[in-house]
Structures are given as C-alpha cells and as structure tokens.
Amino acid sequence: MSATNEKVLGHFLKYKRLSADPSVFGITRGPHRRVTGLRREEVAERAHVSTDWYARIEQGRLGANPSPEVLAALCRVLQLSPAETRYVFNLVGQRPLERPVSGVSAALRDLMLAQLPRPAYLMDRQLTIVAWNPAFAAVYGNLTGQSALQRNAVWRIFHDPFLQTAVDDWREVAHLQTARFRQIYSSDADSAFLYRVFTTIKNNPVFQEAWDRLAVAEPDEMRFLLTFSENSDLYLVETTLQTPTGEYYLAVQNAGDTPTLMTLTQLGENI
Structure with a gap:
C-alpha cells in the first residue's frame, strides 16, 4: 500500500471511529466521556487487535498490509456500510470477503x-x-x-x-x-x-x-x-x-x- 493510501485510510478510519454509535456495543455516553464516538482501545478490543497496532493505522504508518479478516473486523466495529467496506479494501489493494461485515443496523x-x-x-x-x-x-x-x-x-x-x-x-x-x-x-x-x-x-x-x-x-x-x-x-x-x-x-x-x-x-x- 502506498504512503498516500496509508494516510487516506488512517484519516477515513479515524473519522468513522469518531462518528460511530457507541450504544451499538452497549457503551453509554456518561458525563465524563469526551469522545463522541468510540475510543481507539474500544475499537481495538472489539476487532481483536492491539491498541498500538490500530493507532498506527490511524496515524498512516501501518507498514505491512493487514489480513482481510482483520480489515473485515475493523469495518464491522466501525459500522461501515458495504460501500465503505469496499472502499477500505480498495485502499489496501485487497478484495473484500465474500460477505462484507457491517455494523448492527x-x-x-x-x-x-x-x-x-x-x-x-x-x-x-x-x-x-x-x-x-x-x-x-x-x-x-x-x-x-x-x-x-x-x-x-x-x-x-x-x-x-x-x-x-x-x-x-x-x-x-x-x-x-x-x-x-x-x-x-x-x-x-x-x-x-x-x-x-x-x-x-x-x-x-x-x-x-x-x-x-x-x-x-x-x-x-x-x-x-x-x-x-x-x-x-x-x-x-x-x-x-x-x-x-x-x-x-x-x-x-x-x-x-x-x-x-x-x-x-x-x-x-x-x-
């Protein structure tokens, strides 16, 4: 994946993380919660990846391409639509899994x-x-x-x-x-x-x-x-x-x- 695509992917995933609905995962917006969407560690936990690894994606310094399964898990947690899921896979230069994973509608x-x-x-x-x-x-x-x-x-x-x-x-x-x-x-x-x-x-x-x-x-x-x-x-x-x-x-x-x-x-x- 090119350096440009890494930055585009990181920016897109960060935007979707901050606009995701935490209540889908039973997370309530308490008075002390400053993040409007999901925290990085919340995304990482639900996608079964490390917080540090996910942070590097958002920062545009991923390095090696993630597996299709990991990408699909991130798309599910971030509640991406089928079109958005295909976009993420396109940036990485991969084809989506046969059944793209999206969030709870x-x-x-x-x-x-x-x-x-x-x-x-x-x-x-x-x-x-x-x-x-x-x-x-x-x-x-x-x-x-x-x-x-x-x-x-x-x-x-x-x-x-x-x-x-x-x-x-x-x-x-x-x-x-x-x-x-x-x-x-x-x-x-x-x-x-x-x-x-x-x-x-x-x-x-x-x-x-x-x-x-x-x-x-x-x-x-x-x-x-x-x-x-x-x-x-x-x-x-x-x-x-x-x-x-x-x-x-x-x-x-x-x-x-x-x-x-x-x-x-x-x-x-x-x-």
Whole structure:
C-alpha cells in the first residue's frame, strides 16, 4: 500500500471511529466521556487487535498490509456500510470477503428493542453478545464494560457464576452451547478469538464431556428454567434467528408459561 493510501485510510478510519454509535456495543455516553464516538482501545478490543497496532493505522504508518479478516473486523466495529467496506479494501489493494461485515443496523437494533418486555439480544457470528435490550439487562445484568470474551455466550455459560447457579438444568444448557460452539468454530477455525474462548473452557469437565460427544447444533431454540428471585422462576423459550446477511443472530426469550409472562410484563412496566 502506498504512503498516500496509508494516510487516506488512517484519516477515513479515524473519522468513522469518531462518528460511530457507541450504544451499538452497549457503551453509554456518561458525563465524563469526551469522545463522541468510540475510543481507539474500544475499537481495538472489539476487532481483536492491539491498541498500538490500530493507532498506527490511524496515524498512516501501518507498514505491512493487514489480513482481510482483520480489515473485515475493523469495518464491522466501525459500522461501515458495504460501500465503505469496499472502499477500505480498495485502499489496501485487497478484495473484500465474500460477505462484507457491517455494523448492527438501526432497523435491527430497533427490532431487538421492540421485543420488550421479553429479554432479547444480538450476537455476532462468533456468538458474542453485541447489543441487548433493557429486559435482558434487568434479568442478566448490564454487560456494559465487559470484554468481548466476557460477553461471548459460550464463555458465559461456563464462567458466569449467575448462570451456573440460576439456570436450573445448567449442564444441559452447557452441552447445547458446546454443540453450538463446535459448529461456529468449524466455520472459522483460524479465528484467534474463538481459539481463546476454547482455551478458557477446554479444561471444564462438563465442556469436555459435551465436546467428546461430537454433538453439533445451530443456534435455534432453547428452553430453560431460570431462578430470577427468591419467589420467582422464569420458564423461558429462547428463539434465535440469523439475519439474512449471516452477520448476526437475534435471540428472543419468550415466556414459556403464564407466571413467567406475568413476571416479564411487570418487569417491562418498571423499565
């Protein structure tokens, strides 16, 4: 890549970073937040690259060309349109991946928010939660400030103390998430992020038990009982749909019985 293109690319990515919508990733604009868009470290973390490496891109001193996968990840985090994604790849002298990665659209985010009072959330292709509605936060806690690893649905089922104690049949849910992880990992075996997820759960005996069964599953439907409070259990039927582009999954947790419906309705009135 020429020195001119390096500077053009850096300027463009910086502009898009400062104009990106932080709320897509659950980042709230607090009174002490001076950056209008995303911080460099926030982009780097979500694209799974170092902050120093990303800073060099913006400063126009990249050097070696990044891989198509890294470029696609940056385009996703910066919420670039398909045309903007092609522009970035053109500057580097590469062709976009077959399915350019873009950010969560406003329409998709609105669809998720419209599921209230039902908990709903969005996951990327690697089953990492990237957005959620207030009902999800009320039941599971606000994920703002957590790393991509901590927001990964597979990592969470094995490491989140709340899920391990609140999910009635935790072992069965863990087995299902393992089967989903096998499917996702097989489609992106070179992913450093998915390998990191794997290394953090591979020694868990329940994961080992499920992994050895060689079960494979797509994210679709899951039923489970969740202890919500001392006097309230939620019987939830989670339905997961993939967007037409294949970039995201929308998961909606419907009430599986009347008491759960009443609890979720009351919860929605207080949000």
